Amino acid sequence: MSAKTLYDKLFDSHVVTEENGTALIYIDRHLVHEVTSPQAFEGLRLAGRKPWRKDSIVATADHNTPTNGWEKGLDGIADPIARIQIETLDSNIKEFGAKAYFPFMDKGQGIVHVMGPEQGATLPGMTVVCGDSHTSTHGAFGALAHGIGTSEVEHVMATQCLVQKKSKAMLVRVDGKLGRGVTAKDIALAIIGKIGTAGGTGYAIEFGGSAIRALSMEGRMTLCNMAIEAGARAGMVAVDDTTIDYIKGRPYAPKADQWDAAVNYWRTLVSDDGAKFDSTVTLQAEQIQPQVTWGTSPEMVVGIDGVVPDPTKEVDATKRGSMERALQYMDLKANTPMSAIAIDKVFIGSCTNSRIEDLRAAALVAKGKKVAANVKLALVVPGSGLVKAQAEAEGLDKIFKEAGFEWREPGCSMCLAMNADRLSPGERCASTSNRNFEGRQGQGGRTHLVSPEMAAAAAVAGHFVDVRSL
Amino acid sequence: MQAFNTLNGLVVPLDRANVDTDAIIPKQFLKSIKRSGFGPNAFDEWRYLDHGEPGMDNSKRQLNPDFVLNKSRYQGASVLLARENFGCGSSREHAPWALEDYGFRVIIAPSFADIFFNNCFKNGMLPIVLDAASVDHLFKECEATEGYQLKIALQEQTITTPGGQVFKFDVDAFRKHCLLNGLDDIGLTMQHQDKIKAFEAQHQKAQPWLFN
Ligand code: SF4
Numbered sequence: 206m207s208a209k210t211l212y213d214k215l216f217d218s219h220v221v222t223e224e225n226g227t228a229l230i231y232i233d234r235h236l237v238h239e240v241t242s243p244q245a246f247e248g249l250r251l252a253g254r255k256p257w258r259k260d261s262i263v264a265t266a267d268h269n270t271p272t273n274g275w276e277k278g279l280d281g282i283a284d285p286i287a288r289i290q291i292e293t294l295d296s297n298i299k300e301f302g303a304k305a306y307f308p309f310m311d312k313g314q315g316i317v318h319v320m321g322p323e324q325g326a327t328l329p330g331m332t333v334v335c336g337d338s339h340t341s342t343h344g345a346f347g348a349l350a351h352g353i354g355t356s357e358v359e360h361v362m363a364t365q366c367l368v369q370k371k372s373k374a375m376l377v378r379v380d381g382k383l384g385r386g387v388t389a390k391d392i393a394l395a396i397i398g399k400i401g402t403a404g405g406t407g408y409a410i411e412f413g414g415s416a417i418r419a420l421s422m423e424g425r426m427t428l429c430n431m432a433i434e435a436g437a438r439a440g441m442v443a444v445d446d447t448t449i450d451y452i453k454g455r456p457y458a459p460k461a462d463q464w465d466a467a468v469n470y471w472r473t474l475v476s477d478d479g480a481k482f483d484s485t486v487t488l489q490a491e492q493i494q495p496q497v498t499w500g501t502s503p504e505m506v507v508g509i510d511g512v513v514p515d516p517t518k519e520v521d522a523t524k525r526g527s528m529e530r531a532l533q534y535m536d537l538k539a540n541t542p543m544s545a546i547a548i549d550k551v552f553i554g555s556c557t558n559s560r561i562e563d564l565r566a567a568a569l570v571a572k573g574k575k576v577a578a579n580v581k582l583a584l585v586v587p588g589s590g591l592v593k594a595q596a597e598a599e600g601l602d603k604i605f606k607e608a609g610f611e612w613r614e615p616g617c618s619m620c621l622a623m624n625a626d627r628l629s630p631g632e633r634c635a636s637t638s639n640r641n642f643e644g645r646q647g648q649g650g651r652t653h654l655v656s657p658e659m660a661a662a663a664a665v666a667g668h669f670v671d672v673r674s675l
Numbered sequence: 676m677q678a679f680n681t682l683n684g685l686v687v688p689l690d691r692a693n694v695d696t697d698a699i700i701p702k703q704f705l706k707s708i709k710r711s712g713f714g715p716n717a718f719d720e721w722r723y724l725d726h727g728e729p730g731m732d733n734s735k736r737q738l739n740p741d742f743v744l745n746k747s748r749y750q751g752a753s754v755l756l757a758r759e760n761f762g763c764g765s766s767r768e769h770a771p772w773a774l775e776d777y778g779f780r781v782i783i784a785p786s787f788a789d790i791f792f793n794n795c796f797k798n799g800m801l802p803i804v805l806d807a808a809s810v811d812h813l814f815k816e817c818e819a820t821e822g823y824q825l826k827i828a829l830q831e832q833t834i835t836t837p838g839g840q841v842f843k844f845d846v847d848a849f850r851k852h853c854l855l856n857g858l859d860d861i862g863l864t865m866q867h868q869d870k871i872k873a874f875e876a877q878h879q880k881a882q883p884w885l886f887n
Contacts, residue, residue, distance in 0.1 A: 221874040222867055227849040229867060231874055233885050241767065243708035252861070257871075260886070269706060286706040286729055293708050330882065338766040338790055352790055354768035355710070356797035356860070364864040366871060370847070402693060403760040403786055436763065438789045459884035467884050502693050523758060527692050621765075623702045642697045642764060644720050 208477035210374045211443050212409045215349035215474070219332050221366055229366040233331040234343075237264035237303070237358070238317045239294040240623070241336030245359035246297040257365035259302035263326045263457075266291050266309045267316045271624050272586050272613035275310055282309075283625060301362075305457070307590075315589020315615045318342040318556035322426060323591055325455025329444045329471040334361055339556050339639065341432040344441035345425035346448055347474040349409075351438050372438065373407055373483035376476075378414040381490035386673040388566070389424035390558060390637070390656035392416065392488070393431035394496035398506040400486055405437030408484065411476060412442050416490035422451040423562045430557045431639055434503040443475040497543045497669050498641045498654040500531035505641075507543060509659070509671045515539035534643055535651050536631070543669050546653070549632040551576075551583040551610075551664040552646070553657055555620035558637035559588030561595050563657040567637075568601040570661035570672060576609035577667030583610040584626060586618040610664065622647045635663035677799035678857030681828045682780050684753035688817045689743055694757060695764035696791060700773040703728055713769055714776030718744060748821050756813055757784040761802075762791025771798045781827050783834070785810050796850045797860065801829060803844045829855055 209217070219230040242264075249255070256262065269290055274281030282288040291309050298306045307313035307320060314320070318339055321327040333343040333350040336358040343350035353367065361367055377396055397404070410432050412425070420428065425442045432440025442448075449468055452458045459467040494508030505528070507514065516528035516539065532539065537546070553559070553567050564587060576583045585605050587593035593615055596602055602612045619626040620638040628634055628650025637660050638645075641652040655663065662672040704716045706729060715733040722744055724737040738745045744752075755774065761784040762770060771794045774782070780800055785807040787795075795802040805813075816836060817823040826835040829851060834842040853860065864871075879886045 222870045225848055227847070229864060229871070231871070231878060240705050244710040244768075247708070247710075254861075258875075284706070290706050290708055328885070331885065336766060336768075338764065340766075352766040354766055354771075354790060354794035354797060356768060356794065360861050360864065363861045364871065365875070366864055366867075368849075368860060368864065402763055403788075406760070406786060406789055436760070436788060457887070459887070463884045463887075467882070470882065502695075523692050526690075530691070621697075621702050623705065640695075640697070640764060642695045644701060645697050648701070648720055648726050 208479040210476045210480040210482060211347065211411050211441055211474060212349070212374045215330065215332070216371055219349070226370055228369050228371065230332060230369050232334050232361050232365055232367055233261060234263065234326060234333040235261045235361050236317045236321050236333065236335035236340065237262055238268055238337065239266045239290045240268045241355050242297065242358055243290060243293050244355050245362060246301060248359040249301070249362055254363045256301050256362045260304045261365065262303040263305045263321060263324070264294065264298050264303050265307040265314050265317055265320050266294055267314070268617045268621065269623050270309050270616040272616050272618045272626055275614050278310070287624065312590040312594070315592065316556045316559065316617055318430065319560060319588030319592065322346065323455065323589060325452055325458035328452065328458065329448060329474050334367060338433045339430050341438065341440045342426050342430040342556060344429040344432065344439050345422060347441060347444035347471065349439055349441065352433060372409040375405060375408040375410045375437070375484045375486065376482040377410055377412050378485065378487045379412065379416040379490055380414040381416055383416055383490045383493065386495055386658055387493050388656040388658060389420050389427040391493050391496045393428050394498065394503065394506045394654060395488060395493045396486070397431065397435045397503045398496070399488065400435055402434060402502050402504045403436045405432065405435035408437045409439040409441065410435065410437040412440060417442060418445065421562060422447055423560045426560070427557055434639055444471045495656060495659050495672055497659065499535065499537060499543065500528065501534055501641055501643050502531070503639070503641060503654060505531055509543050509669060511543055513537050513539055513541045513543070544671065545668065547579060547668040548635050548663055549581050550628060550634040551580060551660050552619040552634055552636040552638065553584065553660050554586030554588065554618050555638035556588065557639045558657045559586060559592065561592050563637065564592065564596045564601050567657040567661040568604040570658050570675065571608040571610065571665060572604050574608055574665040576664045579667045580664055583664045584613060584619060585610050586613045587615045589615045608665070619646050621645060635660045635669065676857045676859055679780060679799055679801055679829055679854045681826065682753060683824055683826050684781060685749065685751055686754040686756050686817045686823050686825050687743060687749040687752035688756045688814050690758065690814060692758040693760045693763055696762060696767050696770040697764055699762070699770040700767065701727070705767060705769055710772055711776060713773035714778070717773035717777040718742070751778070753778050753780050754825050754827070755779045755782045756810065756817060757782060759785045759807065761787050763788035766790045768794045771795045771800055775800055783810060783813065796854060799854065799857065801827065801854060803834065805842060805844060809842055
């Protein structure tokens with residue numbers, strides 16, 4: 206048999222039937238949240254259909270939920286339309302069923318891509334889908350994880366399958382050792398800076414190399430999370446001891462006799478020696494600096510020691526136009542050192558960087574310091590209720606609060622600003638999220654993507670600063 | 676799903692690369708539990724001068740005169756001409772819903788983001804990938820000619836300009852079939868029920884922990 210990539214193994218083992226290159230692939234785990242599911246449930250209802258396998262569904266509310274005012278319960282949701290959507294998820298899950306549901310304010314509630322892994326609901330070898338593009342996160346477990354649209358959410362509910370064409374396979378190899386203060390987030394941004402936001406379009410990316418092997422599961426999730434920002438629908442990392450150790454003992458992980466059989470299988474979820482990739486990109490870990498985006502696309506990124514690029518030096522007219530528009534939107538001048546850019550707000554959270562290791566890293570930087578006077582708001586939003594409880598058990602909440610950060614309830618929050626947490630027009634934010642699009646964090650808001658360490662450092666300095674110099 | 680065969684449509688040129696789904700339909704409109712009515716808020720932040728919220732009477736809002744969709748010569752357009760990586764960002768199907776509700780049936784660009792591309796087909800829209808030089812050519816013609824219409828024939832896989840120039844495009848055979856016939860994916864997949872059940876049984880035997 207010829208050598209297979211991890212992607213080949215995951216895809217091929219889920220093909221139910223295939224015709225002219227279009228396959229039906231079987232879906233093992235369906236993660237559901239309040240924003241992209243109501244129309245799908247409605248579609249099922251109208252067609253008189255039931256979920257094919259309700260035990261594949263794990264659901265939570267995250268996008269629309271407020272991060273304060275929880276003492277008022279559902280009445281704490283100031284926005285009546287958001288409230289309807291959250292209550293609609295409650296009633297849909299009640300009607301159609303699920304393996305597990307973590308509703309608004311449940312202690313297991315959280316961002317769907319934080320909740321799934323921490324519950325052990327994401328396992329190696331699975332196909333995982335969710336009506337959310339950052340479903341690529343779950344690929345960190347050696348799973349095939351895709352974001353899907355609402356029609357596909359309905360399709361998976363009704364048939365347990367997804368219509369898919371096989372993507373090409375890309376290997377992104379990062380070798381060497383990351384420097385101090387350089388994180389998985391910086392790897393992700395450096396990769397996107399190199400290949401562009403469309404560089405991975407049509408590909409499933411496997412991240413490999415010694416620097417990836419050395420990452421924790423949380424770091425790998427951060428990396429796979431941003432595969433979609435490189436245009437790839439799926440990102441993945443091969444299974445190793447780090448994967449297996451992370452899963453062991455989680456609520457929905459296999460137990461007792463099944464555990465050994467599962468682990469035996471999971472160990473095969475690596476690309477075979479000699480497997481062929483359609484494309485390979487390599488980076489050297491030592492060369493990656495802490496990254497800061499300067500524009501309105503994640504590919505518009507430089508190292509913290511860099512400057513805002515000059516559009517007049519760009520030869521490609523379309524690119525030059527994008528750069529000029531981005532600089533205008535961001536209110537930045539070419540050649541400004543990144544460290545000279547002052548900020549108004551800080552957001553530490555999102556499915557990219559809201560897990561316990563992220564909060565520990567940020568707290569370490571913030572400890573004993575104060576948020577700078579020019580920073581109007583510095584938010585820390587844990588990814589889930591469990592992350593929040595863990596952080597509080599470690600006293601991280603106190604460190605943040607003493608430094609002047611706000612400590613909030615879990616959810617997507619200012620990553621996409623569907624709830625009350627948002628930027629006002631013109632405000633500039635150091636954010637640990639994944640998208641710096643125009644208006645993403647609030648209309649007219651200006652987002653710079655950074656790691657949790659760099660966000661905390663910017664909070665205390667009042668401007669971007671090399672965390673390694675603190 | 677609405678079938679698609681041929682279209683003679685007015686073209687509007689949106690000359691920006693990397694148009695993301697946040698721009699196509701801003702997040703505040705995602706709170707809806709319906710799948711219709713998003714058209715008036717397509718490109719909301721570019722299209723209006725004030726901030727839009729769900730429930731507003733959009734006819735009373737102030738339009739941004741500089742935004743291309745608002746120019747009188749492009750009213751009634753059903754073909755959107757765009758630049759590379761159109762539809763990047765989130766998986767929100769509200770983006771194609773909004774474009775479809777606005778009146779677009781065809782989007783032509785040098786490249787599309789994957790999930791958005793897929794979502795278009797599910798909603799009776801045809802996204803067409805054309806090489807950058809051809810797209811550039813169409814941009815120039817369209818901007819130079821008032822009332823510029825393109826004829827898109829899905830069966831033949833052709834785009835014909837007013838001057839009679841013909842561009843061939845590729846489309847996946849399965850998607851073409853579904854679109855031509857307005858077929859619903861779920862119904863088609865259900866024809867394979869037995870295969871799905873057989874796969875499931877064997878999958879459960881091999882990896883029982885997936886079925887706990
Ligand atoms: S945290 Fe942001 S990117 Fe992640 S699921 Fe929520 S809104 Fe999407």
